[in-house]
Amino acid sequence: MTITRRSFLIGTGVVGGGLLIGFQLKDEAPFPHTRPESFQPNAWLQITPDGEVIFQLDKAEMGQGVVTSLPTILGEELDFDPQRMRIEMAGVHRGYADPVMRIQITGGSMSVATGWDPLRQAGATARALLIAAAAKTWGVDEAMCRTEDGVVIHKTNGQQLQYGELVATARTLKPPTKVGLKEEEDYRWVGKSLLRTDGVAKCRGQALFGMDVGLDGSLPGLLTAVVVRCPHFGGKVESYSDTTALAFPGVVDIFEIHSGIAVVAHGYWKARKAAEALEVTWDKGPLAGVDSAEIRRRQELELANGEPSDTSGHGDVSKAFAQASEVLEATYAAPLAHHSTLEPQNCTAIIRPDGAEVWAPTQSPSVLRLIFSHYSEVPQEQVEVHTTFMGGAFGRRGHVDFAAELGAIAKQLLGQPVKLIWSREDDLKHDFYRPATLHKLRAARDKNGAFSAWEHKLVSPSFVETIFPNLGAALPTWVPTKMSRAAGSKAKEWIKGVDPTMSDGAHIPYAIPNLEVGVHHFDIGVPKGFWRSVGHSHNAFVVESFIDELAHEAQEDPVTFRLAALKDHPRHRGVLRRAAKKADWGMPPRGRLQGVAVHESFGSVVAEIAEVSISGTDFQVERVVCVVDCGFVINPDLVKQQIEGAVLYGLSAALMDPITIQDGALVQSNFHDAPVLRIHQAPSIEVYLMDSHAPPSGVGEIGLPPIAPAVANALFHVTRQRLRELPLRLAQGSP
């Protein structure tokens, strides 16, 4: 059985059982944003007497389109055009806790997959109540009523009642315990490429991002705060002088908080200019003197001499290697990767005598509320969180370090609204990076030439530890000590040194009888976190490149070789076959070469074929063909958007110069030295979706894992250079 990130978190009880239980309030707070006299059968849906249908969006809209897809699911069963719904950002409520993880979080490509059942139920139950209300009004049997886009219709006499007209009666009725759901062929909106409902507002600059909160005059006197932090990971303030900075125009206050020195001023520019005038002496902390080369050396030592903290697989690898007639070996590496959401981290709050309001672009509003509460000393039940639109997230906004800072700042500015804004430099230098990893691969061939064993040793820090501090070397400063001690000791018990996210994607689907994946846990203390597709992002590069090496060794076509070794994996075979067909595998246009990769993640399978052109040591990815099996599709164009986006996000990390560490600090500072993919480097992308009736599975991250190996494999097929390290760089002397 493959352990997914989610099933791991649940299985260990780490999330569901107890550790995060403190994140949930025990009270039964009313549903958010309730209008008087409205019908609100569940936490998502509200219908007002004048017929407005309001959807409370509990998931973070970070670009992936839940603002459109989730209302579509509910609207289909409610029988109401989702594009006519009013969508509101829900804030925090127990009713929105993930049905399995029990906290309100957006991540793990789960929103549609886990929302599919409860949202359909919620829509169908509401529709049943509206029908019952109409039947009661007309004094007829419910079977005499049908619905059509917001109207209940009497089947024989054609009488009609709008949903809004039924609200008063529906409020008084008891919901049925069981409701029927629509058949797929009756779907009116689900399965169609409805346009995004946030498109127009975002194009026109009218959507409210975290950065925009209060600038419309809704928070008079809004102040801006910036924080000057120690550039060295784990370092702290030794001493500082603010004499010069305090004299800058517009400066309101300067004070020290847990993460550095906060500068508060009237507007960002004034705050930033004053911050530049601060004189700070830093204690460089535990990583002083450490650089990227040192980290690599320590990883190599760990792989050579250390013991894996976790080993999994099947068969007997040692025996197979002992009997092998040929052994292939290779070392692969992936560097640190930065999120670089285009909207830097930020957060806005005001603490009033009766409580606090916080506006945040966050993937974790309930955790954010807890952390803000701790640092601001405002009790959780008096903290109201408003989630805003966010300029990208990719896992970064699952961390709430900025809310800890703002809590500490707002506490000093009671009654005054304040917005914390990180600069691009802050954002890059204080990210929770995808860690650098190192991988040793070995494959054995038996005397008949068949591949008999596959061994993958990898060294990585634990991702999960980031959210369960006190386990690793790095203790995120935003986690309160008391909480981290309690959580840490419990989590240690549960995790027992095993974090399956580290080896996500390393358990290959190919029919090799003996398989072993050994995870070496090594953490030097560089902040790390969930980065789009997490362990899959580097493990897919490694395994899909190495399987290509095996195909080459066997002198077989890479697609044919994979298909043969995937005999028990029909979904893999399906996407691979179709991708080969759509991309004219083996017959690329003149001057181009092809590479292939197929990978399963988040319950979905994706095959990608990259077409690359080469000129000297330069190359350009020209075209990528993607075939996706993600179960039943709610909105095909939204899925295509996500695949296109994940391909380009992955390509950016696979091609652009990496970020590096020197003296325990990030060297790079902004997009000039930490470049990201630009439009002229973007290939054309074609996405094909498999027709599936299986329940919806993950979408947001699944396009990423196959892109790096597909490109690396394409480069190999003409240059015979096997590129085993990201970013991909061709050496001189290729043909």
Added chain:
Amino acid sequence: MPEMIEFELNGVLQRVDEDPTTPLLWILRDTLGLTGTKFGCAQGLCGACTVSLDGVTLRSCQLPLSAAQGKAVTTIEGLPSEDPLLRAWTETNVIQCGYCQPGQIMSARSLLDTHPQPSDEQIDVAMQGNICRCGTYPRIRQAIHHAAQIRLEQAETKGEDS
């Protein structure tokens, strides 16, 4: 020291009494409350803050307020709602997180003014300064072609009318 600066903003005269070295980006956002122009990097590297100054496309994070004196500034809020680019962007479903898109549209507007029917290569050159982390680049290319077509049709209709 604050100084009175006068400029035209989306067709309306504005007077701002601020430090003239403040980048126009922060005047637009913090002083005037126009939030369509976005902060991304403050170094002119990402294009999220793109505006037009007397018809020239510029990064407002690099433009001191004083440079706007007596000039006409257009931001995303100044585009008419029937602008072909807005329509093309929506119909092509370009948007994901949407944070970079006002800047993308302002750059595309300037491209179409100089190349009414741009090639993919011309698009790639003109749009290189605008970063999108969600990966909407292929759709941006499509949307610009689409907008060029809408502009052409509008021009033809106008020609017939006159």
